[in-house]
Amino acid sequence: MYMDMNVLNKALTDEGYQDLRYENLSITSIKIKNDEIKEVSVTNKEGGHARVLLGGGFGTFSFNKLEDAKQAINECIEFSKIIPGDKELAEAPVVIDKIILTPEIDPREISLDEKKELLLKYSKLAKEIEGISLVEANYYEHYNKKYFVNNEGSQIEQEQLICGMAFVMTSKKEGLTQQTRLAFGGCESFADMYNKDEEIKMKAEQTVDLLSAKPVKGGIYDVILDNAVGGLFIHEAFGHLSEADNLLRSDALKETMKLGRQFASPLLNVIDDPSIEGIPGNYVYDDEGVKGTETYLIKEGILSGRLHSRETAGHVGEKPTGHCRAKNFEYTPIVRMGNIYIDEGPHTFEEMIKATDRGIYLFGAAGGQTSGEMFTFAVQGGYIIENGQIKEMVRDIVLTGNLFTTLKNIDMISNDRKMKKRGGCGKGGQIMIKSGYGSPFIRIKSMAIGGK
Amino acid sequence: MNSLFNKAMQKCDEAEIYKREEYITDISVQNGKIQCVKGNKVVGITLRINKDGRNGSAVATSLNDETIIDRALLSSRYQKEKTLKFKNLEPSKVNCFDEKVKNLSTEDLKNECQRILDVFKKHDEKIVPDIIINRTLKNIHIKNSSGFDNSYDKTQYSIFILTKSNAGFMEVFYVYNASEFKQVSEEDIKQIIHKHNISQNRVKIKTEKMPIVFSGSAFGSLMIRLLSGVNGGNIVKEVSPLNGKIGEKIASDAITIRDNGKMDFGTGTCPFDDEACPTNDTVIIDKGVLKNYLIAPSQEEKLNMKPTGNSFKRTMFSNDIEDQPSVDSSNFIIEGNNLPDDELIKGIKKGIYIDSVMGAHTGNIPAGEYSLNIGCGYLIEDGKLTSKVMDAMVAGNIYEDLLKIEAIGTNLEPIRALFYTMGYSPAVLFKDLSIVGSE
Numbered sequence: 001m002y003m004d005m006n007v008l009n010k011a012l013t014d015e016g017y018q019d020l021r022y023e024n025l026s027i028t029s030i031k032i033k034n035d036e037i038k039e040v041s042v043t044n045k046e047g048g049h050a051r052v053l054l055g056g057g058f059g060t061f062s063f064n065k066l067e068d069a070k071q072a073i074n075e076c077i078e079f080s081k082i083i084p085g086d087k088e089l090a091e092a093p094v095v096i097d098k099i100i101l102t103p104e105i106d107p108r109e110i111s112l113d114e115k116k117e118l119l120l121k122y123s124k125l126a127k128e129i130e131g132i133s134l135v136e137a138n139y140y141e142h143y144n145k146k147y148f149v150n151n152e153g154s155q156i157e158q159e160q161l162i163c164g165m166a167f168v169m170t171s172k173k174e175g176l177t178q179q180t181r182l183a184f185g186g187c188e189s190f191a192d193m194y195n196k197d198e199e200i201k202m203k204a205e206q207t208v209d210l211l212s213a214k215p216v217k218g219g220i221y222d223v224i225l226d227n228a229v230g231g232l233f234i235h236e237a238f239g240h241l242s243e244a245d246n247l248l249r250s251d252a253l254k255e256t257m258k259l260g261r262q263f264a265s266p267l268l269n270v271i272d273d274p275s276i277e278g279i280p281g282n283y284v285y286d287d288e289g290v291k292g293t294e295t296y297l298i299k300e301g302i303l304s305g306r307l308h309s310r311e312t313a314g315h316v317g318e319k320p321t322g323h324c325r326a327k328n329f330e331y332t333p334i335v336r337m338g339n340i341y342i343d344e345g346p347h348t349f350e351e352m353i354k355a356t357d358r359g360i361y362l363f364g365a366a367g368g369q370t371s372g373e374m375f376t377f378a379v380q381g382g383y384i385i386e387n388g389q390i391k392e393m394v395r396d397i398v399l400t401g402n403l404f405t406t407l408k409n410i411d412m413i414s415n416d417r418k419m420k421k422r423g424g425c426g427k428g429g430q431i432m433i434k435s436g437y438g439s440p441f442i443r444i445k446s447m448a449i450g451g452k
Numbered sequence: 453m454n455s456l457f458n459k460a461m462q463k464c465d466e467a468e469i470y471k472r473e474e475y476i477t478d479i480s481v482q483n484g485k486i487q488c489v490k491g492n493k494v495v496g497i498t499l500r501i502n503k504d505g506r507n508g509s510a511v512a513t514s515l516n517d518e519t520i521i522d523r524a525l526l527s528s529r530y531q532k533e534k535t536l537k538f539k540n541l542e543p544s545k546v547n548c549f550d551e552k553v554k555n556l557s558t559e560d561l562k563n564e565c566q567r568i569l570d571v572f573k574k575h576d577e578k579i580v581p582d583i584i585i586n587r588t589l590k591n592i593h594i595k596n597s598s599g600f601d602n603s604y605d606k607t608q609y610s611i612f613i614l615t616k617s618n619a620g621f622m623e624v625f626y627v628y629n630a631s632e633f634k635q636v637s638e639e640d641i642k643q644i645i646h647k648h649n650i651s652q653n654r655v656k657i658k659t660e661k662m663p664i665v666f667s668g669s670a671f672g673s674l675m676i677r678l679l680s681g682v683n684g685g686n687i688v689k690e691v692s693p694l695n696g697k698i699g700e701k702i703a704s705d706a707i708t709i710r711d712n713g714k715m716d717f718g719t720g721t722c723p724f725d726d727e728a729c730p731t732n733d734t735v736i737i738d739k740g741v742l743k744n745y746l747i748a749p750s751q752e753e754k755l756n757m758k759p760t761g762n763s764f765k766r767t768m769f770s771n772d773i774e775d776q777p778s779v780d781s782s783n784f785i786i787e788g789n790n791l792p793d794d795e796l797i798k799g800i801k802k803g804i805y806i807d808s809v810m811g812a813h814t815g816n817i818p819a820g821e822y823s824l825n826i827g828c829g830y831l832i833e834d835g836k837l838t839s840k841v842m843d844a845m846v847a848g849n850i851y852e853d854l855l856k857i858e859a860i861g862t863n864l865e866p867i868r869a870l871f872y873t874m875g876y877s878p879a880v881l882f883k884d885l886s887i888v889g890s891e
Contacts, residue, residue, distance in 0.1 A: 252616065398847070
């Protein structure tokens with residue numbers, strides 16, 4: 001769809017800072033339960049979001065119709081006027097750009113029939129494994145054409161696309177159920193969706209094996225995290241705290257999060273990079289027209305950076321990093337991670353297992369949450385490690401910890417990093433699927449694991 | 453709406469249009485200053501159809517977007533041969549609209565934030581809380597080919613207050629959420645300050661079993677699991693441990709749990725759900741005995757049970773217009789052996805009062821398992837809250853632990869379920885639960 005950007009530009013005035021974002025969203029969704037198609041839908045949504053900063057804070061407004069853009073700006077002016085103060089945004093380059101996607105295999109050129117058949121095939125494959133009681137399979141494809149203008153002269157047209165398949169497998173035996181998750185894709189290309197039969201079967205078998213595993217006994221363990229769990233860990237335990245909108249809340253937190261502070265062992269490097277292609281948190285410009293930039297958050301154990309919007313960067317006198325994003329036009333952009341990861345270390349997975357006397361090797365991320373210095377996350381399962389050897393499987397594992405002690409307890413990091421194919425992150429009521437994470441294998445000493 | 457409906461009926465055998473209009477104003481205060489004022493005025497439309505024995509659906513953001521009809525037809529081509537049942541039942545009579553909330557101006561919201569800040573300052577000027585006040589006006593209109601053509605207006609008013617620790621992290625979290633206006637009272641604020649001050653004394657505890665009180669708000673982490681268990685969809689899928697257990701004892705005699713979509717000015721109160729079924733007051737657990745599941749029209753035939761008015765376009769993580777209606781709570785109401793809140797903890801020699809948890813959405817929810825980080829919990833010693841418990845988890849399975857409930861308090865709080873409020877509960881006392889500590 002072609003849109004004349006002048007319609008948006010004309011809605012802006014010279015008063016204070018103003019920007020407008022308008023989006024055309026198309027969401028394709030296929031949902032399958034076992035061998036039954038539950039839903040096929042193509043959703044179209046469009047609307048815009050306006051922001052104005054006149055005094056001490058933003059006035060913002062979401063709307064549907066393009067012709068209401070001017071009215072939305074007026075509403076924002078009224079809102080911002082009632083906020084006392086003189087907030088200043090960090091400077092950002094004026095950008096005039098157009099980002100057009102060229103996926104390796106464009107999902108928009110693949111028929112709904114082909115997508116449905118492939119998803120159905122995988123769902124049936126998993127269901128055929130004995131012990132699997134339910135397979136819920138989901139194909140998602142979100143295409144978003146965004147138009148952004150501000151009254152500094154920026155004018156950006158940007159396509160964003162993410163597609164993927166996600167599976168939740170449930171096994172059941174005598175009243176006991178276990179669930180695992182598996183995902184492919186998570187990027188603009190459909191290429192990763194093919195040839196997944198073996199992965200599907202292995203995950204289904206693992207889901208059934210969990211039925212024979214014992215529930216983990218609650219307590220303190222040394223743990224080795226796989227790539228997905230390590231990624232989820234750094235996302236929850238540290239990533240959210242590195243989002244600099246936290247600093248607007250509290251002067252005390254500015255001291256707690258002072259750059260240069262030793263946060264972890266020198267082994268640890270943590271980076272957020274939205275420019276990595278082929279994974280969920282990839283984008284070029286954020287929702288205030290700033291290029292998403294590779295940002296070192298922890299370098300050799302020392303707090304070295306944070307994720308910024310123009311507002312938060314202005315607040316602490318640092319440079320914007322292009323991490324201010326919204327789920328869609330219904331929301332005001334806030335500081336979000338792009339692709340956060342732990343960088344590679346010197347060890348091998350085998351060395352890490354061998355060096356562990358008593359611990360658990362954890363596999364498969366299953367969601368987490370954070371609140372300041374505390375964090376928690378669940379995993380799909382684990383294996384007991386005894387005297388340097390992997391032993392029996394255990395289930396129902398949820399971990400918790402305190403950021404400051406846990407990061408210092410990371411003592412081994414492997415030399416092979418992988419990024420997860422399914423992103424997702426909730427903050428401020430905005431669930432964003434374009435958020436990625438990854439990690440090498442990492443070992444953490446003395447983690448608390450919940451259990452009866 | 454009529455024009456789009458008529459056009460849909462020309463191409464389809466049966467149809468239903470659902471329209472949601474929302475006007476939201478939201479003001480946030482951080483570090484004692486107004487941070488942002490947000491507005492939102494958007495429309496969402498869903499068309500659901502039956503055509504040649506198959507159903508389909510599509511979404512748009514304008515009634516002028518007639519592609520929604522062809523997209524719904526396209527969707528129907530892929531469905532198994534199954535049609536949707538569009539209902540035409542009398543809506544319930546409820547109170548979910550407060551003129552006072554409707555008439556609140558942005559200036560009024562700002563003044564209320566300032567008043568709250570002033571009350572904090574009066575009692576303890578060292579505590580500068582963050583505040584968010586949200587006012588939502590909503591209109592829902594459903595028209596279907598069975599003859600249903602009704603709409604309702606609803607207001608929602610929410611207040612979030614949080615205090616911060618010396619390091620700048622969240623300390624105490626307070627929520628109000630209902631369809632009617634409420635002024636946060638000086639007593640409420642004094643209670644927040646009391647908890648904040650207790651929190652300055654921090655302790656670690658050992659791994660052990662002990663009496664636990666869940667606040668009404670934190671009890672949501674367990675109610676998410678019960679909701680999964682009584683969800684008619686999970687009964688049909690046979691993934692609920694409560695399958696076939698109606699009439700059986702699954703909780704202690706001390707507790708009764710209802711889902712009341714007709715509660716006066718409740719957060720989930722409305723005359724009909726998002727599939728046009730009238731809301732109800734459904735007893736889920738009566739003095740420990742399982743009485744009902746929550747049923748959507750799609751489960752009616754398979755379970756031979758009537759819809760309970762619990763089908764909403766909402767999930768644990770979103771309330772997007774494109775979410776298909778599925779079973780959810782309207783207002784869970786927790787009742788039973790009430791004791792005054794002070795009495796509830798008076799007899800506990802050593803235990804924990806859990807005010808908020810993290811990780812409510814993680815773990816094996818369908819099985820009722822939980823392992824929750826105690827985000828905000830206070831050590832109870834000799835019947836008094838004495839300090840904040842750090843780095844601890846509470847874990848168990850609700851189908852074992854609901855039987856351990858000894859009593860419940862009196863002061864109703866909004867039950868928190870991640871981003872949303874799922875009803876109202878007083879504090880709930882468990883005889884003993886497993887705590888993983890870090891001492």
